[in-house]
Each structure stands twice: as C-alpha cells, then as structure tokens.
Amino acid sequence: MTPTIPVANLHRFCTAALTAVGVGAADAKTTADVLVTTDTWGVFTHGTKSLRGYVKRLRGGGLRAAGKPKVLSDGPAWAIVDGDSALGMVSSVFAMDTAIAKAKKTGIAYVGLRNSCHFGAAGYYAWRAADAGLIGLANANDIPSVTAPGARTAVTGSNPFAYAIPAGKHPPMMLDMAISTVAGGKVYAARTLGKPIPGDWIVGADGKPTTDPSGFPQVGALLPMAGHKGYGIALLIEALSGVLSGAAITWQVGNWMQSDPSLPTRHGASFIAIDIDAMSSQGEFRARMDHLIDELHAAPKSEGSDRIYVPGEIEWGKRAVALQSGIPLPEDVLANLRGLADDLHLDLQTLWA
Amino acid sequence: MTPTIPVANLHRFCTAALTAVGVGAADAKTTADVLVTTDTWGVFTHGTKSLRGYVKRLRGGGLRAAGKPKVLSDGPAWAIVDGDSALGMVSSVFAMDTAIAKAKKTGIAYVGLRNSCHFGAAGYYAWRAADAGLIGLANANDIPSVTAPGARTAVTGSNPFAYAIPAGKHPPMMLDMAISTVAGGKVYAARTLGKPIPGDWIVGADGKPTTDPSGFPQVGALLPMAGHKGYGIALLIEALSGVLSGAAITWQVGNWMQSDPSLPTRHGASFIAIDIDAMSSQGEFRARMDHLIDELHAAPKSEGSDRIYVPGEIEWGKRAVALQSGIPLPEDVLANLRGLADDLHLDLQTLWA
Numbered sequence: 001m002t003p004t005i006p007v008a009n010l011h012r013f014c015t016a017a018l019t020a021v022g023v024g025a026a027d028a029k030t031t032a033d034v035l036v037t038t039d040t041w042g043v044f045t046h047g048t049k050s051l052r053g054y055v056k057r058l059r060g061g062g063l064r065a066a067g068k069p070k071v072l073s074d075g076p077a078w079a080i081v082d083g084d085s086a087l088g089m090v091s092s093v094f095a096m097d098t099a100i101a102k103a104k105k106t107g108i109a110y111v112g113l114r115n116s117c118h119f120g121a122a123g124y125y126a127w128r129a130a131d132a133g134l135i136g137l138a139n140a141n142d143i144p145s146v147t148a149p150g151a152r153t154a155v156t157g158s159n160p161f162a163y164a165i166p167a168g169k170h171p172p173m174m175l176d177m178a179i180s181t182v183a184g185g186k187v188y189a190a191r192t193l194g195k196p197i198p199g200d201w202i203v204g205a206d207g208k209p210t211t212d213p214s215g216f217p218q219v220g221a222l223l224p225m226a227g228h229k230g231y232g233i234a235l236l237i238e239a240l241s242g243v244l245s246g247a248a249i250t251w252q253v254g255n256w257m258q259s260d261p262s263l264p265t266r267h268g269a270s271f272i273a274i275d276i277d278a279m280s281s282q283g284e285f286r287a288r289m290d291h292l293i294d295e296l297h298a299a300p301k302s303e304g305s306d307r308i309y310v311p312g313e314i315e316w317g318k319r320a321v322a323l324q325s326g327i328p329l330p331e332d333v334l335a336n337l338r339g340l341a342d343d344l345h346l347d348l349q350t351l352w353a
Numbered sequence: 354m355t356p357t358i359p360v361a362n363l364h365r366f367c368t369a370a371l372t373a374v375g376v377g378a379a380d381a382k383t384t385a386d387v388l389v390t391t392d393t394w395g396v397f398t399h400g401t402k403s404l405r406g407y408v409k410r411l412r413g414g415g416l417r418a419a420g421k422p423k424v425l426s427d428g429p430a431w432a433i434v435d436g437d438s439a440l441g442m443v444s445s446v447f448a449m450d451t452a453i454a455k456a457k458k459t460g461i462a463y464v465g466l467r468n469s470c471h472f473g474a475a476g477y478y479a480w481r482a483a484d485a486g487l488i489g490l491a492n493a494n495d496i497p498s499v500t501a502p503g504a505r506t507a508v509t510g511s512n513p514f515a516y517a518i519p520a521g522k523h524p525p526m527m528l529d530m531a532i533s534t535v536a537g538g539k540v541y542a543a544r545t546l547g548k549p550i551p552g553d554w555i556v557g558a559d560g561k562p563t564t565d566p567s568g569f570p571q572v573g574a575l576l577p578m579a580g581h582k583g584y585g586i587a588l589l590i591e592a593l594s595g596v597l598s599g600a601a602i603t604w605q606v607g608n609w610m611q612s613d614p615s616l617p618t619r620h621g622a623s624f625i626a627i628d629i630d631a632m633s634s635q636g637e638f639r640a641r642m643d644h645l646i647d648e649l650h651a652a653p654k655s656e657g658s659d660r661i662y663v664p665g666e667i668e669w670g671k672r673a674v675a676l677q678s679g680i681p682l683p684e685d686v687l688a689n690l691r692g693l694a695d696d697l698h699l700d701l702q703t704l705w706a
Contacts, residue, residue, distance in 0.1 A: 077460045107430045149658075240488070311588060
C-alpha cells in the first residue's frame, strides 16, 4: 500500500510545479486549491493526476501561464468571460466568483466562459457558490467522447454537470457527474491497467457495446447515461457552455491531453449562482435542506444496504479523513506526479516529508 | 383504429369542460393550450388524459377555479409566486411568463412557484421561453414515487426536468424527462392494460426490480435513471422547486390523483429563463444551434439506424402531422375524456364533429 500524503504537502508540490513554469503565485494557489480539494474528495480522476498534462500545455504555450481572465461583456445578472487561455481552474474560479457577486445583487446570475481549458472537477466550482451561501451549478463542454441513440461515433463531450446546495448541520449536498455512463477517466484508468470494463460503458468501432477499453478514445465512444436522457442533458450543457458562451463546440474543442500543446483548446463552461438570501433566509433554507437529508437517511433500506447516502456525502467523508490522515493517492496518480517531478526536476519525496 | 381528432375540437372540448366547472375563459384557454399542445407532441401521458382528474379536484375545491397566482416577493432576477391553488397550468404559465419578463431585463431569472398542483408536461413551459427567444428550463416536484440507491421505498418524486433552446431553421431543441427510468404514467398505463413492464422500471415491495406493475404506486417505487445520477438530479429539482420556492417537499406534497379532492396538493415548481439577446445575437446563436443540429444529423449511424434525432425532433414531427391531420389519441386518453364527458354531461361526439 502507498502511504498517504499530507494535504499540505500535495498542495505545496502542485504550487511548486506551477510556479516553476511561470504561473503566478495567486493562480498557482487557486489551481492547487481546486486539484487538491478534488483529491481529498477521492475524485482522483480529476485532481492532481491531470497536473502533468496542464504543465505540458503551459510549457507548450497552449495554456498561458500569464493569462488573465476578463469580463468581455456583462449585464445585471450575466457575464461572458474570456479565459485568455489561462489554466481552466483559474478562469473557472474567476467566472464562478463573478456569478456569485452578481447573484448577490440580482438573485441569480449566469456566467459563460470561453477560451478555457479542461477545468478539473465541476463540483469544485459549484461548491464554491455553496460555501458562500448560494446554490451553485457548473458545467462544461469537451471534445466529443460520447455517442447518442442511433449514432456510431462520439457526438458530444462527456460534459460534466455539477451542483452544490448549502445545508445546515449537514455538509452541502453536492453532485458532480459526467453525462456518460462513466467518466472517460475511468476508461483510461482501466486501459492503463489492461483491465476489461462493464458492458454499458462504451461502444467499439462498430457502434456496439464492448468490454475492451484498449482502443478508446481513438475508436468507439462512451455511452450516454440513460440513453436519450443523458444525450439530451449533454446538449443542454453544450448550449449553455459552448454555444451561448461563444466557446468552441463539439469537434472544434481541442483535446487537452493529446493535441499539440502549443494550441489553445478553447473549451467552454458555464456557471450559475442562485442567492438563497434574496428569496428565503439562510436559516430557514438550511433547516429545510437538513429536514430533507434527515428524511432520506431515515428511509427504509434495501436488502444488503445499511445506509442511504445523499449526493456528496461520501466525498465529504473522505475529505474529513484526508484532512486528518492524508490522501491515499492511487498509483496512477502517483505515476503522473512522478512523471511531472521528472519533467521539472522537482523532488517528489517532499510529498512524504 | 380510433379516428384522429382535430386539434381545434380537442381544445374546444377542454375549454368547455373547464368553464363548466367555473374556470374563467382565459384560464381555461391557457390550460387547454398546455394540454392539447402536449397531446400534439404525442406525449399522451401528460396531456388531456389528466383533465378528468383536474376537474375532479376543481369540483372538490382542492384546486380553485378562481385561484389567481401572484408574486409574493421578487427582485431584479427572481420571484416567488404563490399559485393560490389555481390549476398547475395556470400558475406555471404565470410563473414562466414572469421569469421571461425579468430575464429580458437582467439576462437570466429564476421563479419559484408554491401552492401549485400537477402542471402537466414541463416541456411546455420551457418551450414557452424558447418561443419568446430565450432558453427555458422548467422543473417540478411531486409526491415520492422514485427510490434511491440503498433505499427500498420511494424517496423523491419523479421530478420532471425540461429545457427548450431556440434554433434557426430547425425547431427548438426540447427535452422533457422524468428523473425516473420512465414516468409513472407509463407504469399506470401498463397496469391499466394488465401488461408486464421491463425489469428496470420499478422495484416491488421488497425493494427488488419487478416486471409486475399491479401494485404500483401503493407498493414499490420507480427506479431512478442512471442510479445515483438520476437520484442526484431529483434532489436538485427538489431544492429548486420545493425547498427554495417554499412549496411542500417530498411526502408533504399531495397526491393529485388519489388524495381527497378538497385538499390542495401544494406542489412546487421552478422556472429559469435565459435571455439570448442579452449575451449574443439571436441570429448568431440560432446559426450556431443549427450548426450543432446539422452536425448531429450528419454523424455516422449505428447498425440498423438511419437517423439520429435531436431532443424534441420527434415531438415537433408529430405536432406537424397533428396540426394537419388531427391527433391520434390512444384509448386510455379517450377513456378518460369519455369519463369526463359523463361527469359533466358534455357531448364527446363534438371531438369528431
């Protein structure tokens, strides 16, 4: 077993890697906050595992270390933000913070983001709103990896969708999902390990379900969750994050892992914040959320089940353990961090120091 | 085969039934617009089939024929609307129209609705926004009928979620889905016909999947689509439509079909409108949506498929046929209309006149 890694050490390593390639201290901290928080939730497919890829693109110039997201146009309850090819974490935090500030004045706000890149876990941005006492929604588009009913190839991204809702005595309710049956990261992980996958995750080159991940994503595609429903939600996200924001859509989006690192990927994202204080009181709203959560916990269990979880509950539990005892980073994440340390001549041992 | 029914005749019959029980002309027209439009889309589970139930509740007093929805509190980009126990169609049109008007000033608006009832097809309200050139989202809560991972009984409503997005040469993209694998109405329809159902629609009293709909909904529950993802979306809808709006939530919501018709059901709903004109131009946005739709249509087809549909395309196709050739109402809908005609001593033959 891999020894666990203290949260502060992982954060420091990420910050060091980012500043080593020219990212300013504030943006490096923002990015490390997003990635390390994601790892504390146990969402290892979307945390520091991706940092090596981001750094490669920063060195290539497709991501701009000195990029500064800015508001291109705005109104009382909306803004379109140009991410300026800064790290997706930097432009997305800027965009959600813009949405939060506007929603506090008007009740709800939408911010569309263009010229972004892969932004990691959508849930982080949604949680940022919940942490400020608002309901947060975050979603993004990506290069197509998911097929649709009647199609043989990918037609939409796995287009993450996340929300977070403040509660009272309970942690925020939080869902972060891909609209595919599973995230592409899980297929990559199986491919890396040479393991077969369940039959409802992907289709092969012939458009039929397969348990062999070895060709993905060059051939075949992920299956959308719940068939036409997942496909339909993917297109709503494409409209909100890509079409309305003025970002690239579908095949215009760059592959953040495999395309020429000197090119911007032009991902889009969108963020909605809803101000509870405007419409209710924090106390009353949170008490009602607690009531809902208590009711769910108390519902009769199915055979073999001793607990009903609410969305985010597992992640908050893992985070509490990680903050106390460190993060049990899996080997595929460590392999990426090891590669990153080699790339930049950093000392990986500081993770355990 | 049942002969098809001219749209105008069905609309006139609905209006006559509603005015016969004291609903004013404008509200009767609004309600008939919603229900008949839904039937033209071929969404027969949520159209005029429900009218007999609404009329029963209007006669019982739980729905108020003279109810007048009003804005309880509001701000620049939000409102909380009290439905005053008017028909769900009347209060929901009022709420979405309020959201549209506010969004045109601020860019986006949220309207939460309390003291509503079953509102029919969520897609109608989303489409109302799209028809005015905005992106529309509509959702609602309902009495629990859907279980969750780890649970044995229903814990959330089937909580409909709908969106509609304007396009250019193509009709609006439109999705209207329940967060259950299927809508409860499909299980009722199978129960009425005494037919078995697919194994992933419901669980029985023991919490295990069953193909027997005969006990539903008194025992067992619908399964959420895509497991924890559908469950998670159900809870977002509960928060937006129930908790934030100040409506009843989960088991506090009344059963609009089976509870004492003298009691209000206190359903909640929520409506979000996003003004495309504020952030883009209608022309540019619609051209980009057309590009997306054309791309989806042109994608390689899976074996046995000759067409890839975008959300709403099937419904718009059915509507075009219905407007020209009449609506092919299925027998279960006709049976309900026959019962309604008997209840109110109306002449059902006017449907074919």
